[in-house]
Amino acid sequence: MKLSYIIILINFSWILQSIRPSSAVNVIALLNDVTVAISESLHIGYQNLKCPFGDCCNDYWIPGDLEKLNRLLNNEVFGQHIATDIVSKQIKAHLGHKFPAKPLVLSFHGWTGNGKNHVAYIIAKSLYHNGIQSKFYHHFMATAHFPHASQTARYQDELRNWVKGNVSECAHSLFVFDEVDKMPEGVLDGIRAYLDYVETVDRVDFRKSIFIFLSNTGGREIAKKVHEVWLSGQQARNSLTVRDFERLIETGTFNEKGGGLYHSGLINKSLIDVYVPFLPMEKKHVRLCVENEFKKHNYTPKDKETAISTIVDGFVYFPEDVKLYSITGCKRISQRVGLYIANEHSSNEFDNDKKEEL
Numbered sequence: 001m002k003l004s005y006i007i008i009l010i011n012f013s014w015i016l017q018s019i020r021p022s023s024a025v026n027v028i029a030l031l032n033d034v035t036v037a038i039s040e041s042l043h044i045g046y047q048n049l050k051c052p053f054g055d056c057c058n059d060y061w062i063p064g065d066l067e068k069l070n071r072l073l074n075n076e077v078f079g080q081h082i083a084t085d086i087v088s089k090q091i092k093a094h095l096g097h098k099f100p101a102k103p104l105v106l107s108f109h110g111w112t113g114n115g116k117n118h119v120a121y122i123i124a125k126s127l128y129h130n131g132i133q134s135k136f137y138h139h140f141m142a143t144a145h146f147p148h149a150s151q152t153a154r155y156q157d158e159l160r161n162w163v164k165g166n167v168s169e170c171a172h173s174l175f176v177f178d179e180v181d182k183m184p185e186g187v188l189d190g191i192r193a194y195l196d197y198v199e200t201v202d203r204v205d206f207r208k209s210i211f212i213f214l215s216n217t218g219g220r221e222i223a224k225k226v227h228e229v230w231l232s233g234q235q236a237r238n239s240l241t242v243r244d245f246e247r248l249i250e251t252g253t254f255n256e257k258g259g260g261l262y263h264s265g266l267i268n269k270s271l272i273d274v275y276v277p278f279l280p281m282e283k284k285h286v287r288l289c290v291e292n293e294f295k296k297h298n299y300t301p302k303d304k305e306t307a308i309s310t311i312v313d314g315f316v317y318f319p320e321d322v323k324l325y326s327i328t329g330c331k332r333i334s335q336r337v338g339l340y341i342a343n344e345h346s347s348n349e350f351d352n353d354k355k356e357e358l
Contacts, residue, residue: 054130057170061129062136064095064172069126076122076292077115078330079285081238082245083108083276087119090274091126094210102197103209105271107180107261109249110278111219113329120176120212127174127210136170138162142179142260149184156190163191164204171208180215183260188213195271213272217256218249223280223325230324237279245277280325287312289330293337301344311336 055061069091073084087106094104108116120139121132128134140146146155166173177188194206222245229235253259253275254267266272281289290311294300301307314336317323 072122078288100207107213109218113331114278116214142183180213180260181217249275281329
């Protein structure tokens with residue numbers, strides 16, 4: 001491939017010498033474009049030779065794109081200033097350290113629909129060339145993978161083997177545990193040693209990996225705190241920091257019976273780096289989610305304001321007297337926007353049919 005590349009450049013140089021000066025600028029620009037295209041093709045070809053089936057544990061397949069991370073957090077996550085700030089800084093610090101002291105362990109807390117899963121997906125999309133399709137991204141759901149409380153010991157063994165095997169293959173692995181509040185007690189303690197401040201466990205270095213726990217635990221306490229601030233009128237929502245919630249979440253998570261982190265050694269040993277609060281979403285945040293969903297569809301409704309208001313007002317809000325926060329956050333917006341677009345298309349087709357009849 002290198003020989004072909006050199007031959008092409010020689011041919012272009014010969015062509016350049018045979019043309020008039022007035023055309024040289026255009027040819028040079030064309031030559032630059034061709035050079036860039038060939039370089040990219042050679043690079044991709046080289047990566048395919050190294051990894052014929054794709055997804056290797058190297059910088060090409062795991063770029064750790066921090067610019068992409070920040071762009072997606074800014075453009076797709078609404079009403080979560082604490083979460084976006086913490087995630088951006090923690091991921092940057094972890095990736096920037098050649099030999100971290102321990103794996104990065106983040107615990108996301110808040111009610112459903114407030115963005116916990118979406119932020120986890122954004123992290124995966126930014127870390128990996130193939131995003132959530134990368135074989136180095138591992139997503140567990142408690143109700144699917146750990147359904148029986150009586151099988152805790154077996155789950156611990158299986159989880160230890162799974163995590164160890166995958167980190168052995170690639171140190172830059174991402175593990176997301178969803179529905180931790182529904183996970184049998186003690187399961188996560190099975191990987192406690194892997195999350196500690198040690199260089200290796202059984203000759204495997206886990207320090208470059210990332211572990212994220214997603215839980216509804218603490219959602220009520222978070223919402224209560226946010227609403228108290230709103231009622232006081234003395235502090236803006238955006239002035240709240242992780243310090244306003246971290247101890248509250250940690251204590252609630254440790255003491256909530258039936259949850260995956262109940263009396264967990266991960267909390268006792270301070271192995272969770274940050275407890276990240278996801279705040280209840282106000283109606284204005286839901287509106288931003290709706291607008292963003294229409295953009296994803298590359299669709300502008302006939303009456304944009306009516307369309308957005310109709311969808312936003314279709315959700316249930318609390319408290320009853322002020323209807324400030326969405327009970328389901330932005331969770332059902334994708335379906336409702338899709339339905340609105342489908343209905344508008346059907347209406348347009350009906351109108352066209354009527355016009356043809358006339």
